[in-house]
Amino acid sequence: MKRRELVKSLAALPLAGGIIGSGLSAFAAEKPAAPTRDFFKELGVTPVINAAATMTFLSGSLMLPEVMDAINSTSHHFANMYELQDKVGAKIAEMLHVEAAMVTSGAACAMLLGTAACITGLDAKKIKILPNFVGERPEVIIQKSHRYLFDQAITTTGAKFVEVEGAEEMDKAFNANTVMALFFNAGEVGKNPISHEKFVELSKKHKVPSFIDAAADVPPVENLFRFQKIGFDLVTFSGGKMMRGPQSAGVLFGRKDLIEAARANHSPNEAPIGRPMKVNKEEMFGMYAAIKSYIERDHKKEWQDWLDRAARMNKALEAVPTVKSKTVISPGPANAFPGLEVTWDQSKIKVTGEDVKTALKDGTPSIVINGNKNALHVGIVLLKPEEVDIVVNRVKEVLSKAV
Numbered sequence: 273m274k275r276r277e278l279v280k281s282l283a284a285l286p287l288a289g290g291i292i293g294s295g296l297s298a299f300a301a302e303k304p305a306a307p308t309r310d311f312f313k314e315l316g317v318t319p320v321i322n323a324a325a326t327m328t329f330l331s332g333s334l335m336l337p338e339v340m341d342a343i344n345s346t347s348h349h350f351a352n353m354y355e356l357q358d359k360v361g362a363k364i365a366e367m368l369h370v371e372a373a374m375v376t377s378g379a380a381c382a383m384l385l386g387t388a389a390c391i392t393g394l395d396a397k398k399i400k401i402l403p404n405f406v407g408e409r410p411e412v413i414i415q416k417s418h419r420y421l422f423d424q425a426i427t428t429t430g431a432k433f434v435e436v437e438g439a440e441e442m443d444k445a446f447n448a449n450t451v452m453a454l455f456f457n458a459g460e461v462g463k464n465p466i467s468h469e470k471f472v473e474l475s476k477k478h479k480v481p482s483f484i485d486a487a488a489d490v491p492p493v494e495n496l497f498r499f500q501k502i503g504f505d506l507v508t509f510s511g512g513k514m515m516r517g518p519q520s521a522g523v524l525f526g527r528k529d530l531i532e533a534a535r536a537n538h539s540p541n542e543a544p545i546g547r548p549m550k551v552n553k554e555e556m557f558g559m560y561a562a563i564k565s566y567i568e569r570d571h572k573k574e575w576q577d578w579l580d581r582a583a584r585m586n587k588a589l590e591a592v593p594t595v596k597s598k599t600v601i602s603p604g605p606a607n608a609f610p611g612l613e614v615t616w617d618q619s620k621i622k623v624t625g626e627d628v629k630t631a632l633k634d635g636t637p638s639i640v641i642n643g644n645k646n647a648l649h650v651g652i653v654l655l656k657p658e659e660v661d662i663v664v665n666r667v668k669e670v671l672s673k674a675v
């Protein structure tokens with residue numbers, strides 16, 4: 273669009289009138305004085321209260337104010353994306369005590385790029401051809417019990433998995449086609465589980481990079497530092513989970529040569545496999561802000577606030593006869609934080625947890641909550657302060673009506 277046409281179309285918008293007068297600033301994303309426009313309403317999209325967990329289908333998490341500030345304040349200027357990834361990556365690497373880091377379009381993207389890096393290195397021909405190999409496919413070693421939905425991000429590169437059970441099998445699985453070994457941090461403990469340390473040791477013995485997916489594994493904040501200390505060559509975390517960065521961002525960090533190769537497989541380069549997983553300037557700044565904020569946060573206080581909130585909610589819910597509500601802390605590694613388990617005498621209150629779940633989802637406001645035959649599971653950490661009472665009251669209302 274030519275500038276004249278752009279200005280013309282901006283003038284057609286109700287808000288743009290004042291901006292046009294200030295010449296070039298018509299191009300800037302000006303902050304409106306007040307939220308004059310309700311986009312949810314305008315498009316008829318239902319806003320949802322998340323009393324469950326960070327899930328991609330529910331838009332991940334709510335970005336922190338400092339993340340929004342990073343996004344808004346940097347939207348006014350162009351930047352060279354290579355330089356931005358250099359600088360943001362260097363800063364994140366410094367914060368996480370690793371050689372190198374990069375912002376990706378999520379942990380799944382980081383898995384794909386990390387694998388691509390292990391396959392191609394900086395070989396331009398290989399980068400160009402991925403995933404269309406001629407000949408034998410690259411192999412990624414994984415424990416059988418660690419196979420999971422997200423691992424398709426690995427095979428999207430054209431690599432295939434070689435499943436192992438136990439250290440002995442793993443040791444024997446390495447061959448000339450092996451490019452990487454993948455550890456799923458929240459994976460099930462299978463037969464003959466291989467510890468993190470042993471996994472790294474065997475990978476190093478065979479000079480093959482090890483990668484750990486810890487996407488959803490903060491809190492605790494210590495996990496951001498733990499796996500590089502053990503010796504994993506590549507680590508990923510999601511931006512859009514408890515770190516509360518952009519949900520379409522994540523971080524990949526570790527060995528410098530591998531991060532360099534991962535970047536060669538990514539946007540802003542035009543051709544490679546990672547090009548469709550572009551990360552924009554604002555998300556890069558936003559991810560930097562999110563990681564910094566997460567590291568600097570008072571985690572003890574946050575945890576205590578969650579426990580206090582849980583205790584208040586338990587008390588309020590138990591006002592309904594026969595209801596028992598208790599705080600449960602998921603042992604992790606993923607989603608390791610407090611929530612509530614609510615049960616009741618189903619011969620007196622004639623609904624299941626599943627029924628309550630459906631009623632809350634279909635009510636106004638729409639509340640997403642987990643429930644099964646025997647209990648209701650209330651996520652509390654994603655609730656805004658003003659949503660706590662709304663959730664408690666809706667649960668009480670549905671239970672009271674079922675007597």
Ligand SMILES: *Cc1c(COP(=O)(O)O)cnc(C)c1O
Nearest residue numbers: 378379380381422487488510522
């Ligand atoms: C959420 C998740 C991913 C994907 O992360 P995105 O940032 O949404 O791409 C990958 N692995 C695990 C274990 C996850 O929990």
